[in-house]
Amino acid sequence: MAKEIMLHAVGIDKRFGPTHAVDHVSLDFYKGEIHALIGENGSGKSTFTNMLTGIITIGGGTFELDGEKIAPKNQVDANHHGAAVIVQEQGTLDGLTVAENMFLGDEDQFMSKGIKNTAAMYKKAQELLDGYGLAHIKATDPIEHYNFEDRKLVEIVKSTWFKPKVLVVDETTTALSQSGREELFRVMRDVRDDNRTVIFISHDMGEVLEMSDTISILRDGEFIKTVDAKEVDQDGLKTLMVGRKMSEHYYREDYDQSLAGDVAISMKDVSVPGQLENLSLELHKGEILGIGGLSECGMHEVGKALFGASYNRTGEVKLGDGTPIDDINAAIDHSIAYASKDRDNESLLIADTIQDNITLPSLRKMKKPLSPKHEREFAEKYAKQMSVKMVGVSQFVSALSGGNKQKVVLARWLGAESDILVLDSPTRGIDIKVKADIYNLMDEMRKQGKAILVISEEIMELIGMCDRILVMKDHKVAGELERSRDLTENDLISLMV
Numbered sequence: 001m002a003k004e005i006m007l008h009a010v011g012i013d014k015r016f017g018p019t020h021a022v023d024h025v026s027l028d029f030y031k032g033e034i035h036a037l038i039g040e041n042g043s044g045k046s047t048f049t050n051m052l053t054g055i056i057t058i059g060g061g062t063f064e065l066d067g068e069k070i071a072p073k074n075q076v077d078a079n080h081h082g083a084a085v086i087v088q089e090q091g092t093l094d095g096l097t098v099a100e101n102m103f104l105g106d107e108d109q110f111m112s113k114g115i116k117n118t119a120a121m122y123k124k125a126q127e128l129l130d131g132y133g134l135a136h137i138k139a140t141d142p143i144e145h146y147n148f149e150d151r152k153l154v155e156i157v158k159s160t161w162f163k164p165k166v167l168v169v170d171e172t173t174t175a176l177s178q179s180g181r182e183e184l185f186r187v188m189r190d191v192r193d194d195n196r197t198v199i200f201i202s203h204d205m206g207e208v209l210e211m212s213d214t215i216s217i218l219r220d221g222e223f224i225k226t227v228d229a230k231e232v233d234q235d236g237l238k239t240l241m242v243g244r245k246m247s248e249h250y251y252r253e254d255y256d257q258s259l260a261g262d263v264a265i266s267m268k269d270v271s272v273p274g275q276l277e278n279l280s281l282e283l284h285k286g287e288i289l290g291i292g293g294l295s296e297c298g299m300h301e302v303g304k305a306l307f308g309a310s311y312n313r314t315g316e317v318k319l320g321d322g323t324p325i326d327d328i329n330a331a332i333d334h335s336i337a338y339a340s341k342d343r344d345n346e347s348l349l350i351a352d353t354i355q356d357n358i359t360l361p362s363l364r365k366m367k368k369p370l371s372p373k374h375e376r377e378f379a380e381k382y383a384k385q386m387s388v389k390m391v392g393v394s395q396f397v398s399a400l401s402g403g404n405k406q407k408v409v410l411a412r413w414l415g416a417e418s419d420i421l422v423l424d425s426p427t428r429g430i431d432i433k434v435k436a437d438i439y440n441l442m443d444e445m446r447k448q449g450k451a452i453l454v455i456s457e458e459i460m461e462l463i464g465m466c467d468r469i470l471v472m473k474d475h476k477v478a479g480e481l482e483r484s485r486d487l488t489e490n491d492l493i494s495l496m497v
């Protein structure tokens with residue numbers, strides 16, 4: 001049977017000042033396919049799909065969705081035309097309940113004679129959540145009661161319950177744990193099996209090959225090629241993305257743990273209600289310590305606790321010399337760096353410039369203020385070291401692509417010459433080239449005697465980079481694994497579940 005076109009994109013174009021983010025891209029997406037869109041950070045993937053889903057306006061060209069020309073004014077308008085998106089960052093709004101978030105812009109269905117039937121809205125929302133296997137999320141709860149992952153799961157329901165013709169999944173998987181990913185993949189397959197279309201953006205080439213039927217590559221805003229997923233392998237895709245062959249190794253290759261020295265920071269009997277129970281750990285200088293686990297295990301709170309950012313914490317967090325770390329100021333003053341999983345809300349000053357974001361903790365520590373010129377040069381140095389794709393350091397962080405925002409977070413802590421780095425999901429949304437750079441950087445820092453804690457949902461990242469891995473379950477440490485050639489994903493998974 002001949003394939004039918006679902007989305008016909010012709011000459012799609014967008015400029016942001018001097019940046020030609022999407023350069024006359026023409027592409028067809030078919031019914032009944034998962035079509036991956038891949039490319040390095042800043043190659044234009046989100047800009048392309050954001051135009052389709054009404055997040056930004058179309059700069060040029062046309063989208064024809066199932067025979068109808070569309071130019072959505074906003075996300076709700078796009079939904080009404082059959083285009084939906086699960087975004088890379090936080091896509092739900094504080095101050096609203098779970099159900100209000102799910103039906104934002106679609107409340108009319110619950111209106112009768114000018115009155116909103118709130119009970120009916122909550123009932124339908126809960127039925128949908130239950131139907132997606134998410135009964136632990138309550139429709140009537142304020143959305144901010146839930147963590148980043150649960151909010152993403154709500155967003156999956158929000159974007160799919162009305163059966164959109166095309167669903168964009170923008171680098172969502174790295175925000176989810178294993179079970180969340182499986183849920184998302186199930187939803188994606190359902191859309192495909194229903195003869196609709198998924199546009200899947202991901203930096204994980206294994207996942208792209210496993211899930212997609214078709215793969216299109218963008219490079220610097222330009223369309224490069226569309227390939228059949230069955231006819232390519234990971235190396236072929238990497239070469240197409242980067243425009244040259246990539247080197248094979250990625251992770252650390254040594255199995256030498258002799259660098260680990262004195263304790264840099266420790267936690268003793270730390271509890272945070274609902275998150276951590278009597279957790280103790282020691283992080284040493286010259287060591288990369290990994291923390292893994294399933295979504296609700298509490299691992300993300302460990303990062304917050306070490307950075308003095310936990311609310312209602314009991315127990316002790318202290319440096320090797322006994323200095324207590326009980327708040328964020330103490331953490332920054334003692335050279336602790338923290339990159340949160342929730343980048344936009346917890347790591348970046350999103351309404352400020354790249355320069356302000358990079359210099360923030362360093363300026364605090366300098367004895368004399370820097371001249372404006374030196375401040376700019378300082379920011380430029382570290383932005384360059386992290387290869388942030390930008391027009392200049394005076395650009396607002398909000399204008400950067402997701403992966404480039406993460407590079408700014410890392411550039412900040414590189415500039416601050418932190419001794420202890422607490423990195424939650426450090427490579428979330430990062431492309432393969434920069435991922436390799438980050439792993440190299442972590443290894444370099446380890447060799448310089450820095451202490452690094454990596455909290456990650458990526459099991460292979462933990463196995464590949466860490467000297468020791470603590471696996472958490474039910475807010476406690478379920479087991480500890482030493483770096484070894486023989487460590488497998490299953491060794492970790494069996495401790496998690």
Ligand SMILES: Nc1ncnc2c1ncn2[C@@H]1O[C@H](COP(=O)(O)OP(=O)(O)OP(=O)(O)O)[C@@H](O)[C@H]1O
Nearest residue numbers: 016021041042043044045046047399400401402403
């Ligand atoms: N609002 C904006 N203002 C200015 N420039 C922008 C804006 N949004 C995106 N850009 C720029 O457009 C280019 C393409 O960004 P886009 O977010 O589409 O990339 P991407 O391929 O989705 O990257 P990533 O994998 O990092 O998410 C980048 O250079 C980015 O800095």
